[in-house]
Amino acid sequence: MNKRQFRSDDPERRQWQDPEKILTLLGVAPGMVFIDVGCGDGYFAIPAARRAGPQGKVYAVDIDAAAVERLKEQAAQEGLDNLFSEVREAEETVVCEGCADYVFFGIDLHDFEDPAQVLQNAKKMLRPQGHLIDLDWKDESMEFGPPQQKRFSIDKARYLIESAGFIIASVTEAGPYHYLIIASPKNK
Numbered sequence: 511m512n513k514r515q516f517r518s519d520d521p522e523r524r525q526w527q528d529p530e531k532i533l534t535l536l537g538v539a540p541g542m543v544f545i546d547v548g549c550g551d552g553y554f555a556i557p558a559a560r561r562a563g564p565q566g567k568v569y570a571v572d573i574d575a576a577a578v579e580r581l582k583e584q585a586a587q588e589g590l591d592n593l594f595s596e597v598r599e600a601e602e603t604v605v606c607e608g609c610a611d612y613v614f615f616g617i618d619l620h621d622f623e624d625p626a627q628v629l630q631n632a633k634k635m636l637r638p639q640g641h642l643i644d645l646d647w648k649d650e651s652m653e654f655g656p657p658q659q660k661r662f663s664i665d666k667a668r669y670l671i672e673s674a675g676f677i678i679a680s681v682t683e684a685g686p687y688h689y690l691i692i693a694s695p696k697n698k
Contacts, residue, residue, distance in 0.1 A: 529557045532684065536643060536692070541565040542611040545635055547600045547628065548572055548618035552581035552593075558614075559585065559593040569605045570595040600628045610635045614643045617655075617688065619670075620662045629674035633695050642676055644691040645684055652687060664689050 533554070538544055540563040546555040549570035559568040568590075572578050575597045585593040594605075600622045613632040622628045632642050647655050649663040662670070664681055668691065672678060676693035684690040 529554045532645065532690070533557055533561055535690075536612065536641070538562065538612060543606075543609050544568045544612045544614060545605060545610045545632075546570045546614045546616065547603055547632070548615060548621065549578075549581060549595065550574065550616075551577040552584055552595075554614060554616045555581060555593060555595070556584055556588070556590070558612075559590040560588070562592055564592055566592055568593045569610075571598040571600065571603050571605070573597065573599055599623075600631070603628075604631045604634050607634055608637055611637060611640050612643055613640070614645070616645050617647055619644050619646055619667060620656065620660055625670055626674060629671060629676070633675055636695050638695065640695065641679070642671065642691075642693040642695070644671065644693070645688055646691075648687055648689055655687065664691070667691055 538558055538561045542562050543566060544558040544562055546558065546568065549555045549572045552570060555568050555570035562568055570581060570593060578595050578597050581595050601624050613635050619625055636642065644667055646667060647661045649658065649661045651658050668678055671691060671693050675696050677696050679692045679694055682690050
């Protein structure tokens with residue numbers, strides 16, 4: 511299986527995954543706080559920062575220092591002073607308590623060493639009316655992406671998210687290769 515990595519400036523990726531369309535669907539708007547855990551080089555973080563505007567904030571973390579550096583360069587070129595990025599492990603990421611409108615996992619929940627801990631951290635960061643977003647690979651054989659045995663089925667992702675204290679609001683298809691789970695914290 512090809513383990514091709516797609517960068518944020520890859521035009522092929524935009525043919526099957528449009529970040530602006532997904533962020534519009536989610537309702538990301540000016541003044542909101544968006545946390546992108548496992549942000550890579552900013553495929554979702556950059557457009558989220560544009561949408562959140564000067565009154566909003568985007569926090570973006572990833573373990574790949576080179577990707578975070580590319581993200582910082584792009585944000586600086588665009589004058590996105592509302593985007594804060596750093597190299598950090600997801601299992602250690604709690605950038606704020608109860609501040610986020612969205613905590614976003616863009617095709618990476620399956621990659622974390624301890625997804626249960628990462629989801630608990632997300633719950634801490636979300637506002638009571640905030641949303642957890644899990645955009646991930648369908649559990650199918652494909653020409654690219656992670657090996658199928660590493661992917662989370664919708665049922666497995668749903669189980670992990672609900673076990674972490676979330677209520678699933680919706681599960682939908684997000685293009686030919688991904689699913690999108692939207693959840694809210696329970697009892698917050």
